[in-house]
Amino acid sequence: MKVEVAERRELSDATVLRLPLYLEAVAALAARGVASVSSEELAASAHVSSAMLRKDLSQIGSLGVRGVGYDTAVLTDQLVSVLGRHEVRPVVIVGMGRLGQALASHGGFDGDGFEVVGLFDHDPQVVGSSVLGLPVQDVASLTEAVCEHGSRVIGVVATPASAAQQVAELLVAADVRAILNFAPTTLQVPPTTDVRAVDLSSELRLLAYRSRISPASALGGAPA
Amino acid sequence: MKVEVAERRELSDATVLRLPLYLEAVAALAARGVASVSSEELAASAHVSSAMLRKDLSQIGSLGVRGVGYDTAVLTDQLVSVLGRHEVRPVVIVGMGRLGQALASHGGFDGDGFEVVGLFDHDPQVVGSSVLGLPVQDVASLTEAVCEHGSRVIGVVATPASAAQQVAELLVAADVRAILNFAPTTLQVPPTTDVRAVDLSSELRLLAYRSRISPASALGGAPA
Missing domain, CATH: 3.40.50.720 (NAD(P)-binding Rossmann-like Domain)
Structure with a gap:
């Protein structure tokens, strides 16, 4: 039921873009038979901080259990559902x-x-x-x-x-x-x-603008 | 001098992306010999609100003159300079x-x-x-x-x-x-x-996520 509720809440673009990273990491663990994973381990696999991972996952209704972590099979199902991966x-x-x-x-x-x-x-x-x-x-x-x-x-x-x-x-x-x-x-x-x-x-324009005004280009202009 | 000062101030990404629209519009006017343009006219050419245009241009040090508008040649030069268009x-x-x-x-x-x-x-x-x-x-x-x-x-x-x-x-x-x-x-x-x-x-993922939770897709799911 939690998943259904979470699906109706709008997630930020940034969160939506991080969820596939978590899904990839947790699905790999579930496939290897690992039953649970800590937020620290999962965050490391996805190259984000564990605080950000916990915040992202709490928004889809997945809170984890203190001292145990997340159930890999349940979290995989939740992420698949929220991301709509069960349907192509x-x-x-x-x-x-x-x-x-x-x-x-x-x-x-x-x-x-x-x-x-x-x-x-x-x-x-x-x-x-x-x-x-x-x-x-x-x-x-x-x-x-x-x-x-x-x-x-x-x-x-x-x-x-x-x-x-x-x-x-x-x-x-x-x-x-x-x-x-x-x-x-x-x-x-x-x-x-x-x-x-x-x-x-x-993107090219933004990059050009930023590199003209950035400290990096100012450094480049310093005498050698 | 104003232009030099403005160049060192960091503009938001959104502003940087709108400036080329203003440049295109004002350069076309300058090339046709039009000496000045109101913020309303210029905003209409760039498909933005005149309030947004005035705010964007004020950030590059171009304020316009009440009742006269912007000098097209000066504004073109300012935009070219800020956007770095004078250099390829x-x-x-x-x-x-x-x-x-x-x-x-x-x-x-x-x-x-x-x-x-x-x-x-x-x-x-x-x-x-x-x-x-x-x-x-x-x-x-x-x-x-x-x-x-x-x-x-x-x-x-x-x-x-x-x-x-x-x-x-x-x-x-x-x-x-x-x-x-x-x-x-x-x-x-x-x-x-x-x-x-x-x-x-x-972008594809975001679009897919949004269309699954949006009112548009909810409408699509309503009985005919």
Whole structure:
């Protein structure tokens, strides 16, 4: 019951991103037949402080037992449930340029709770070709092809900016509720669709800005 | 003088990411011979609120004049200076798999204040080939090749996780102070080197988590 309650509470992005580290560590222990693990040991495996681990796990309703630690099988089940790992989320990638191909072959996009079920492009020279064993389909068939997988599909937009809005509309028409947008443009979608934007050049800009003003670059400017 | 002072103040990541939008808008006006622009007009071009624009620009020492607005030529110069656009930052990309190729051809990595000056890989079948007109060099020559561009180089790590630490060490040896890491692993570097990590699958995980707990998915689960 605890898990059900915890699932309805919204966790911070940072916590959501640390939970897979804990899951990997505790599942490995459970698979080796280790029945319980202390917060210190588990935190060390996940390269975080034990205080942070305890705080993160308390938020999913897993408190551990003083002097005993966490039951590895129970904690594994809780993490699997909270992270939704008991269900594989279908992913479709639209835009089979270099970025789309890189994403299709990226371990984090295929496997680990996700399965790439469809690849799409509009270029007749690309449609019909095969990328990593999956056929590239015509974007014109996107809505129909996505509908068969239901509203649990995550749509990944890896097209140029000029095509992205049209693709987003096709995804919305297919009842896709979650879109990851790599195109450098803002997508207009209904409030029932959640869009996360990844701007690959933003990180480069931030890094450039920081390295210009940081003490590290000031040191670099000191006389040798 | 104001610009110099402003450069030394650290801006938030969000502000740094909005400044290029303002620069694009105001530079276009300046190029068309428009001498001044109101905060409302400029904010509309950049798709932000005028209050946010005024706050952002005040942080770089640009206050505008009531009833007149901002001098487009002066504001362009200030933004160019703060963003470091008057200097082009050299970028080297290590790892010429699909992701490295996608980054090499990404508009945000080549152009817009950055210039890709070197591509590297360790695979003898890839070394010597050409990607977008640049030769792929052997990673063994990385330190030597980077040194010629000085410590202003930004190193982009697009290798598998297993090779990333070794590449980071080569970059550090070449006095690179800024590394953008796409490999799904944590790099150990000296404090004088700034690393920003981009985990492509994190966004997918966050999106999946949010769409499972969001009102949007709750609506999806309601009886029709």
